[in-house]
Amino acid sequence: MPPSREQLEDALKSLRDPALRYADVRFTATHNQHVRVRNGEVDALMSNVDRAIGVRVLVGNGWGFAASSDADEASLLRTARRALEVAAASNIASTQTITLSDVEPHVASWRSRFEKDPWSIPLDRKIDHLLSATEPMRSDPRIHQASGDIASYRQEKIFASTVGSYIEQTTTEMGGGIEALAIAGDEFQRRTYPNPFGGDFQAAGWEFIEQLDLPRKGLQIRDEALALLAAPKSPAGRFDLIVGSSQLALQVHESCGHPTELDRAMGLEISLAGGSFLQPPMLGKFRYGSDLVNIVADATVPKSIGSFAFDDDGVPAQRFPLIENGIFVDYLTGRDTAPVIGRRSNGTVRAETAARIPIIRMTNINLEPGTTPLAEIIADTKRGIFVDTNKSWSIDDVRLNFQFGCEVAWEIENGRLGRLLRNPVYGGTTPEFWRSCDAVGDRESWQIWGLPNCGKGDPMQTMRVAHGAPAARFRSVEMA
Amino acid sequence: MREERESFAILDRALDAANADEADAMFMSSDANISRFANSHIHQNMSEVSAELTLRVVIGGAMGVASTTSFERDDIAEMVAVAREAARHSLPLRDFGGLYRGGENAPDLPTFQRAEITPAEKALALRTMFDSGRRSGVHFAGSYGTDQSSVACGNTHGVRRYCAMTVSEATVIAIRGEESGYATDIARPGIDIVALGAEAIEKATMLTGVHDKIPSGNYDAIIEPAAVAEVLDWMNMISFSGQAFEDGSSFFVGNIGTQVASKDFTVADDAIDPKFLPFPFDLEGLPKRRVTLIENGIARTPVVDKAYSDRLGIQPTANGWGLGSPEHGSALHLSVDAGNATREDLIRSTKRGVWVTRFNYVNGLLEPKTAMMTGTTRDGTFLIRDGEVVARLPNLRWTQSMVEAFSHIEELTRERRRIGTWSNPFGGTIAPAMKIAGWNFG
Numbered sequence: 001m002p003p004s005r006e007q008l009e010d011a012l013k014s015l016r017d018p019a020l021r022y023a024d025v026r027f028t029a030t031h032n033q034h035v036r037v038r039n040g041e042v043d044a045l046m047s048n049v050d051r052a053i054g055v056r057v058l059v060g061n062g063w064g065f066a067a068s069s070d071a072d073e074a075s076l077l078r079t080a081r082r083a084l085e086v087a088a089a090s091n092i093a094s095t096q097t098i099t100l101s102d103v104e105p106h107v108a109s110w111r112s113r114f115e116k117d118p119w120s121i122p123l124d125r126k127i128d129h130l131l132s133a134t135e136p137m138r139s140d141p142r143i144h145q146a147s148g149d150i151a152s153y154r155q156e157k158i159f160a161s162t163v164g165s166y167i168e169q170t171t172t173e174m175g176g177g178i179e180a181l182a183i184a185g186d187e188f189q190r191r192t193y194p195n196p197f198g199g200d201f202q203a204a205g206w207e208f209i210e211q212l213d214l215p216r217k218g219l220q221i222r223d224e225a226l227a228l229l230a231a232p233k234s235p236a237g238r239f240d241l242i243v244g245s246s247q248l249a250l251q252v253h254e255s256c257g258h259p260t261e262l263d264r265a266m267g268l269e270i271s272l273a274g275g276s277f278l279q280p281p282m283l284g285k286f287r288y289g290s291d292l293v294n295i296v297a298d299a300t301v302p303k304s305i306g307s308f309a310f311d312d313d314g315v316p317a318q319r320f321p322l323i324e325n326g327i328f329v330d331y332l333t334g335r336d337t338a339p340v341i342g343r344r345s346n347g348t349v350r351a352e353t354a355a356r357i358p359i360i361r362m363t364n365i366n367l368e369p370g371t372t373p374l375a376e377i378i379a380d381t382k383r384g385i386f387v388d389t390n391k392s393w394s395i396d397d398v399r400l401n402f403q404f405g406c407e408v409a410w411e412i413e414n415g416r417l418g419r420l421l422r423n424p425v426y427g428g429t430t431p432e433f434w435r436s437c438d439a440v441g442d443r444e445s446w447q448i449w450g451l452p453n454c455g456k457g458d459p460m461q462t463m464r465v466a467h468g469a470p471a472a473r474f475r476s477v478e479m480a
Numbered sequence: 481m482r483e484e485r486e487s488f489a490i491l492d493r494a495l496d497a498a499n500a501d502e503a504d505a506m507f508m509s510s511d512a513n514i515s516r517f518a519n520s521h522i523h524q525n526m527s528e529v530s531a532e533l534t535l536r537v538v539i540g541g542a543m544g545v546a547s548t549t550s551f552e553r554d555d556i557a558e559m560v561a562v563a564r565e566a567a568r569h570s571l572p573l574r575d576f577g578g579l580y581r582g583g584e585n586a587p588d589l590p591t592f593q594r595a596e597i598t599p600a601e602k603a604l605a606l607r608t609m610f611d612s613g614r615r616s617g618v619h620f621a622g623s624y625g626t627d628q629s630s631v632a633c634g635n636t637h638g639v640r641r642y643c644a645m646t647v648s649e650a651t652v653i654a655i656r657g658e659e660s661g662y663a664t665d666i667a668r669p670g671i672d673i674v675a676l677g678a679e680a681i682e683k684a685t686m687l688t689g690v691h692d693k694i695p696s697g698n699y700d701a702i703i704e705p706a707a708v709a710e711v712l713d714w715m716n717m718i719s720f721s722g723q724a725f726e727d728g729s730s731f732f733v734g735n736i737g738t739q740v741a742s743k744d745f746t747v748a749d750d751a752i753d754p755k756f757l758p759f760p761f762d763l764e765g766l767p768k769r770r771v772t773l774i775e776n777g778i779a780r781t782p783v784v785d786k787a788y789s790d791r792l793g794i795q796p797t798a799n800g801w802g803l804g805s806p807e808h809g810s811a812l813h814l815s816v817d818a819g820n821a822t823r824e825d826l827i828r829s830t831k832r833g834v835w836v837t838r839f840n841y842v843n844g845l846l847e848p849k850t851a852m853m854t855g856t857t858r859d860g861t862f863l864i865r866d867g868e869v870v871a872r873l874p875n876l877r878w879t880q881s882m883v884e885a886f887s888h889i890e891e892l893t894r895e896r897r898r899i900g901t902w903s904n905p906f907g908g909t910i911a912p913a914m915k916i917a918g919w920n921f922g
Contacts, residue, residue, distance in 0.1 A: 036806055038806070040571075041571050041572075041573060041574060042542065042543075042570040042571045042573075043806050044545070044804055044805065044806045045543065045544050045545060045566040045567075045569070045570050045804070046545040046546065046547070046566075046804060047545070047546040047547070047559075047562045047563070047566065048546070048547045048548075049547070049548050049549065049550070049558075049559070050532075050549050051549050051550055052530075052549070062522070062525070063522075063523065063524060063525060064525055064526075065524070065525065065526040065527070066526065066527045066528070067526065067527070067528040067529070067530070068528070068529045068530065069529070069530040069531055069532065069549040069550075070529070070531075071550075079529075082527050083527075085527075085599060085600075086513075086525045086526065086527050086599050087525070088599075088600065089515075089522075089525060089598070089599035089600045089602065089603040090515075090522045090525040090599075090603065092600060092603035092604055092607060093517070093521065093522045093603045093604075093606045093607040093610060094521060094522060095519075095520055095521040095610070096519065096521045096523075122569070123565060123566060123569035123570075124569040127569060127570070127571075144727050144728040144729075145727040145728075181728075181729065183728045183729070183849075186849050186850075187849075188728075188729055188847065188848055188849045266518070266519075267518045267519055267621060267655075268516075268518045268519075268523055268524075268621075269518075270518060270621045270653060270655075271516070271518070271621045271622040271623055271651050271652075271653050272623070272651070272902070274840065274841075274858075355528055355530060357524050357526055359524075391845055391846070392843040392844075392845040392846045392854065393841075393843055394841045394842065394843040394854045394855055394856070394877075395841055395856075396840055396841070396856040396858070396875050396877070397840045397841070397856070397858045397875065401856060401875070401877055403854050403877060403879070405843075405845070405846050405854075423846075423847065425846065425879075427877070458514065458516055458625075458902065459512075459514060459902065460902045460903070480879065
């Protein structure tokens with residue numbers, strides 16, 4: 001049972017410290033179910049319910065946070081007391097003044113929408129669905145692994161703060177995907193649909209899994225994985241590169257989403273996740289990309305897993321530009337960071353559960369579609385390479401020097417897609433890469449991709465974010 | 481942190497309700513405190529009390545797993561129903577010989593000293609470190625955590641295990657302008673945060689303002705323990721796990737008993753070394769022992785859980801760290817044997833090379849069969865010329881097969897360091913620094 005509104009508000013009232021400036025209390029009940037089939041058997045079938053409470057206080061210039069997996073009334077009061085003790089300790093080694101941007105009190109209740117409740121679908125139907133997609137893939141002995149995943153997620157969250165807010169939110173999500181792993185001698189190739197690392201995710205129900213149509217895609221990815229075994233290696237050198245929507249979504253994530261997190265720019269995450277090359281004096285001036293590059297943060301996109309109604313500061317979800325016509329114009333911010341750049345929070349602070357401190361997280365960070373159909377971009381490319389679907393990712397600690405490997409590539413000769421190529425790897429530095437963008441695909445090639453595994457913070461918090469991207473072309477990119 | 485009696489009572493409640501052919505359960509509790517700091521200021525400070533119960537039931541050879549953070553009878557009954565429902569709909573696991581039957585004692589490891597330190601004591605230690613940084617013109621970022629936790633596991637064959645453990649862990653980065661240095665430690669009894677601060681200052685202030693650049697290419701590289709740990713973490717997933725062995729993507733496949741690395745390279749899963757991060761059993765209840773993965777360069781065995789020990793015909797290695805987890809074995813106490821050199825020896829013997837403090841954002845999925853990885857360096861990369869450290873280098877990208885790299889080990893240090901990883905609550909890596917010929921930067 002979640003704590004009542006009265007219990008949560010009593011916990012806030014119990015915080016007696018003359019220097020208390022702000023406090024909030026959260027409760028989450030997070031439900032996860034994961035079904036994985038692999039080579040004809042059920043490899044994992046796990047269900048988890050995680051309940052947590054968290055109390056965050058700002059006393060003087062010291063933050064304190066305490067959490068518990070015990071959500072009863074007595075635990076709430078104990079946790080509130082511990083938060084005050086921790087804040088007192090923070091003040092011992094506090095050297096900075098903390099300013100919070102304004103927020104209005106909100107009393108609200110919000111639920112993401114779905115048609116078919118993930119938990120109403122029997123487990124055997126989920127297993128059968130995955131087996132029907134993966135079993136036909138095993139008809140070739142070079143397929144060493146045919147696997148599939150279906151994940152269901154629901155989080156119920158209650159937030160109350162000393163500002164006077166009381167907000168209830170429930171998010172329901174599903175995701176799924178399949179994978180074929182082919183091996184011949186020392187050659188190893190993986191092909192996934194619709195995305196690697198568990199597939200694609202939406203704030204939706206079983207209807208999303210039906211829409212993915214996994215059973216119809218199994219043979220296609222089997223054939224592509226087998227073809228990759230025999231395909232020539234993607235050549236090294238400089239090429240005009242067309243990046244497909246799925247891979248470009250991850251490029252946006254790593255090279256725009258993370259460096260526009262203001263806490264990274266301020267050095268607050270430098271010890272683990274790193275910093276950012278985008279520093280506050282560059283706001284409004286720095287040419288991040290070509291004129292065609294428009295990137296927005298939009299926490300209001302329907303059905304996307306980066307959407308919500310209020311962040312964990314109680315700030316309403318918003319849409320705003322980060323990169324406008326190629327110019328860096330804004331950061332992702334929270335109430336305690338936005339004042340550093342003289343702005344109000346744009347509502348991007350979230351925690352994985354109530355047991356974690358809310359920090360700046362991506363929402364839906366989207367490269368806006370352009371006007372050119374993908375077919376025209378290809379037709380307009382004399383000699384190039386088309387890459388898609390991420391295989392490996394790496395970027396330096398300020399988000400400048402990146403290298404991405406993709407599952408698949410095709411050569412482009414005189415405006416036509418040609419041979420399949422294996423193991424494409426491209427790299428560069430972030431502004432150089434985005435400035436070389438000279439064609440952005442239209443809405444037809446634009447798709448939003450759910451990434452449920454963005455890691456940040458210490459203890460590590462895995463956050464659910466999403467990225468919309470079309471295909472786009474980049475001139476003279478270094479391929480390894 | 482829950483005591484043994486309470487932990488077993490909760491385990492028994494779940495196992496008694498399981499009503500299955502077999503069942504096992506694990507119960508973990510933790511009192512954790514972590515202080516994060518940046519710009520020599522504590523900006524996040526937290527205390528968490530948590531507990532979680534996981535149950536796996538086996539019905540007709542098929543498994544279902546469920547977990548909960550609520551332990552009232554009704555909550556446990558709900559968890560049991562979910563696990564049973566999962567097993568009922570699942571399929572029998574091939575070659576599964578059943579859960580661990582017990583009959584062996586877990587190793588008798590030293591009593592763990594409790595790293596009890598209050599948030600205020602921690603803040604005072606950090607303030608001392610911040611003050612020392614100001615005197616050296618650096619500011620600090622990092623984290624300092626302490627955790628007292630308990631782990632209990634058991635099954636319907638009467639196996640019961642319990643261990644209380646403490647751990648302290650800190651990561652410190654000293655920053656002066658564009659230059660930085662790094663130090664880290666993890667230990668059961670406690671750590672000296674001020675000493676780590678001094679080590680990071682030394683790296684951050686070494687050769688201040690003396691910068692150089694190098695063209696892409698192969699260089700002799702001195703890789704410090706934190707960097708070794710980063711690549712071994714990836715190898716744990718792509719090379720050492722039962723899953724990677726079974727699906728054929730590990731370079732161990734077809735190479736067991738053959739020379740895959742330098743004779744100087746021995747890596748083991750060693751949870752019983754009292755100087756490392758001792759832990760007496762895996763979560764399926766099997767007693768831990770030292771399991772050598774690569775011995776003097778010869779591939780010996782992947783690590784497996786009970787199900788994959790049965791399937792692959794591999795002697796149990798006690799590496800089941802998640803009931804029903806798809807990795808089917810993970811080495812959480814990676815221990816690389818030491819050599820005879822000092823770090824200064826490694827530097828002195830290098831004509832032209834790169835000294836690496838740590839890596840950033842390593843990825844091991846490029847070509848798993850050769851453990852081809854990429855990443856960048858950070859927090860202290862130096863140029864060595866004619867046996868001397870002559871300049872600071874910018875962070876460098878590298879792309880390198882680890883099978884090849886570990887075949888080109890020239891020297892290892894006597895000193896080994898303990899390195900923690902966020903994803904590993906039970907152990908970490910203990911490794912020496914290595915000198916490796918022909919590392920590919922670029």
